[in-house]
Amino acid sequence: MWEAGRKPDAIVLRSSLLQASEERSRLTRLVLPKGIALRFYLLALFEAQCRLNVRAVWENALPLSGRGSWSDMVAIDGAYDTDSATYMRSTVGSRKLENLRLQQIKGALRTLEELGGDNALVTMPRRQSGQREYQKFLLMNESGRGGNQTPDVYTVPAKHWSAVRTIAIPVAFFLNGWVQVLNPSEVATWLILRMLSRWAPKKHTRSGVYLYGQARLETFGLRDDAWEDGCQRLREFGLIRYAKPPDIPPSAPRELKELFSPPTRPRRRYEPHHWQVTDEGLDENAVKKLDQELTLRQQALDTAAKQRAHKTP
Secondary structure (H helix, E strand, C coil): CCCCCCCCCEEEEEHHHCCCECCECHHHHCCCCCCCHHHHHHHHHHHHHHHCCCCCECCCCCCCCCCCCCHHHCCCCCCEECCCCEECHHHCCCCCHHHHHHHHHHHHHHHHHCCCHHHCCEECCECCCCCECHHHCEEECCCCCCCCCCCCECECCCCCCCCCCEEEEECHHHHCCHHHHCCHHHHHHHHHHHHHHHHCHHHHHHCCECCCHHHHHHHCCCCHHHHHHHHHHHHHHCCEEECCCCCCCCCCCHHHHHHCCCCCCCCCCCCCCCEEECHHHHHCCHHHHHHHHHHHHHHHHHHHHHHHHHHCC
């Protein structure tokens, strides 16, 4: 899709998706334990910007299922059974992945529409029976449907210098599979950190960016557990790092070196971690990186279990 299209080097996202209205932002309302609503919305923006020029109005150009469809853009594990929360690897061949993907797409469209009222990121017409016409869905701008009778259908935004208006997602996030691998809380955390890095670029480069809990809730609506877990996973994947300027001269004072060397420097109580976004990590294959991290984590768990067993009298 990217090769056949306009080949954008970045996907432009309106910051209104991230900013809280009432208690939570549209972004954090899509941080859900199940479903692919956030992933689908980002993939839809990717598809639109590969195909359309700036300020062009979105129209659906893809079927829901089949080769080259919306369903074909989504990676899922057909061996996972959600009811039992277990993997059934012997059933991979018998379960139809295309049907599973289509179910995921329809679920994502319902979730995006059910954000409700002005906040809906998708609208769908209804048949006389009241059933949704999924194929005829309309994609909304990042600020939602809006309060007017005519919905605010998605248009491709121009990149703006201010993070209050737009942020840029490097196209490698999509092409190398990160959009498929990261869970919703990790995506939300990463997008918020990207926005902060644009809000304060000099501070991001010099000492990193951070968010206190209250400011995070009021500005973005992202809760502590999602933020902390998201930051930890993103650091393991190499997408963010503890703040450290790239070049500290050896002659620099010891205090300066210690200041920019978390986590070895103990944080003061209530002091948040300072982070820097590292886009170099996006150049890696996301699936291989995930497999690597899972292997390392399992090895650490096995080692810890052996040590506990050895200490048991």
